[in-house]
Amino acid sequence: MAAYLGRLHHIALHVRNVDKIAYDLVAKFRFNLFAARLNEKARQFAFRKGSAVFIVNERLNHPFLDLNEGVVAHKGRPSSSTPVLNEICSSHFKLDASNNSNTECNFLYDVQPNYSLDTVCNVCFEVEDVERTSSALSNQGCDFLVSPTTVRDDNGIVSYSVVKSIVGNVCHTLIDKTRYEGTFLPGFEKVTKNGPLVELATSPITHFDHIAYACPRKSTPDVMRWYEKYFGFQRFFIDRDEDVNEGFVLNENGIGLRLTAMEYWKCSELGLMLPCKDKEQNCKFVIAESLPEQGINQVDSFLEKHEGAGIQHIGLYTEDIVSTARSLAQAGVEFFSPPPAYYTEQVGKQQEMVDAGYDPELLSRYGVLLDTDLRQDTSDSVCGLAPSENKRYLLQMFTKPIFAEDTFFLELIERRGASGFGEGNIRALWRSVQAGIESQREKPEGHNSTAQTGQH
Numbered sequence: 001m002a003a004y005l006g007r008l009h010h011i012a013l014h015v016r017n018v019d020k021i022a023y024d025l026v027a028k029f030r031f032n033l034f035a036a037r038l039n040e041k042a043r044q045f046a047f048r049k050g051s052a053v054f055i056v057n058e059r060l061n062h063p064f065l066d067l068n069e070g071v072v073a074h075k076g077r078p079s080s081s082t083p084v085l086n087e088i089c090s091s092h093f094k095l096d097a098s099n100n101s102n103t104e105c106n107f108l109y110d111v112q113p114n115y116s117l118d119t120v121c122n123v124c125f126e127v128e129d130v131e132r133t134s135s136a137l138s139n140q141g142c143d144f145l146v147s148p149t150t151v152r153d154d155n156g157i158v159s160y161s162v163v164k165s166i167v168g169n170v171c172h173t174l175i176d177k178t179r180y181e182g183t184f185l186p187g188f189e190k191v192t193k194n195g196p197l198v199e200l201a202t203s204p205i206t207h208f209d210h211i212a213y214a215c216p217r218k219s220t221p222d223v224m225r226w227y228e229k230y231f232g233f234q235r236f237f238i239d240r241d242e243d244v245n246e247g248f249v250l251n252e253n254g255i256g257l258r259l260t261a262m263e264y265w266k267c268s269e270l271g272l273m274l275p276c277k278d279k280e281q282n283c284k285f286v287i288a289e290s291l292p293e294q295g296i297n298q299v300d301s302f303l304e305k306h307e308g309a310g311i312q313h314i315g316l317y318t319e320d321i322v323s324t325a326r327s328l329a330q331a332g333v334e335f336f337s338p339p340p341a342y343y344t345e346q347v348g349k350q351q352e353m354v355d356a357g358y359d360p361e362l363l364s365r366y367g368v369l370l371d372t373d374l375r376q377d378t379s380d381s382v383c384g385l386a387p388s389e390n391k392r393y394l395l396q397m398f399t400k401p402i403f404a405e406d407t408f409f410l411e412l413i414e415r416r417g418a419s420g421f422g423e424g425n426i427r428a429l430w431r432s433v434q435a436g437i438e439s440q441r442e443k444p445e446g447h448n449s450t451a452q453t454g455q456h
């Protein structure tokens with residue numbers, strides 16, 4: 001029996017320098033730094049936007065003093081941080097150490113990945129009973145990197161274990177917080193806002209929409225089986241005509257991509273339908289493989305630079321992609337630009353945008369892609385809703401990679417009824433990322449691709 005997974009609790013990054021990514025998440029992506037854990041064993045920062053939570057871990061084997069510029073940390077108390085975090089913390093936040101008198105510091109809610117590159121490698125799910133879930137999974141052959149562990153502070157108890165996934169360096173923390181009443185997790189200090197950090201209504205990111213894995217060729221069936229067996233994930237068909245075994249294949253004009261998607265059902269064990277109005281209902285997982293025929297491509301480039309399979313991108317759901325794109329671009333986020341022909345040369349594209357209620361010039365200015373999904377979503381009738389209008393829209397855009405290695409990137413996605421991944425958008429997204437990779441390859445060694453203009 002697969003584990004009964006609850007909600008996605010957080011996604012963890014492991015980086016060499018937390019400073020840059022913290023700056024990007026707060027100053028550019030408008031995440032809120034809300035909890036921090038700084039001691040001689042761990043430097044962890046938690047950022048939230050809606051229900052999307054990232055924990056950014058700085059690698060422990062990084063020389064600590066280098067990062068703190070001479071500041072000595074002491075157990076159970078946050079030290080001063082790196083310059084940018086100092087700035088963020090002192091101008092907008094203060095650390096509240098009042099509730100954290102009682103915690104050990106030799107746990108991470110994760111594994112120390114011992115990975116030389118910056119990477120996003122832990123997706124944490126809430127479960128009801130860590131002990132029972134872990135023992136059931138373990139009996140079925142699932143590998144554990146951390147066996148059930150209980151940690152506590154003055155606000156209660158948290159249990160967790162860590163499962164090794166079949167995908168590259170990805171692992172999954174399974175966590176039970178039902179006996180915990182603190183702000184985040186034991187050991188983390190609450191970070192409260194100090195000054196008037198402007199909470200932008202124009203960046204309405206609400207949750208994680210999907211997680212995309214870059215995987216080696218022919219590994220998809222094994223990945224699917226793993227997630228079905230242990231976590232009860234179910235296949236999500238990207239395209240109406242998609243072959244069960246082949247997945248969604250684009251193999252033409254320089255695009256060689258196989259995509260297979262899985263849905264994570266909160267009620268998988270019981271086989272229940274999820275409440276339809278819950279937008280967080282099903283963070284999808286997409287497995288991307290390259291196909292051999294079409295030359296250099298973004299999946300192989302990820303595998304090479306990341307030194308193995310892993311999380312290639314995460315889709316952040318926004319309720320208004322145009323305003324989010326505008327405010328993020330103004331804050332310095334760089335997006336890949338779709339080929340201009342996407343807006344001008346595709347027959348009917350501009351009309352499609354107008355029909356969907358968008359100004360084509362505005363979408364083009366910010367590089368937003370729009371796809372119309374004509375299929376009827378059966379969940380409407382299952383959930384007792386009147387079938388909504390036939391046309392469903394999907395709007396997407398990719399950021400440029402956020403790590404120095406050009407591996408991981410983020411995506412903004414707005415779903416107006418569409419639940420899949422628009423075929424037209426995938427082509428345009430592929431081409432825009434390809435163009436980025438190719439221009440990167442043409443640049444001399446050491447040239448940084450991510451100039452901070454944020455403008456198109």
Ligand SMILES: O=C(O)C(=O)Cc1ccc(O)cc1
Nearest residue numbers: 212286288298411421426429
């Ligand atoms: O469209 C999306 O957001 C996807 O997740 C599909 C996808 C996955 C990997 C790629 O390299 C390109 C497209």
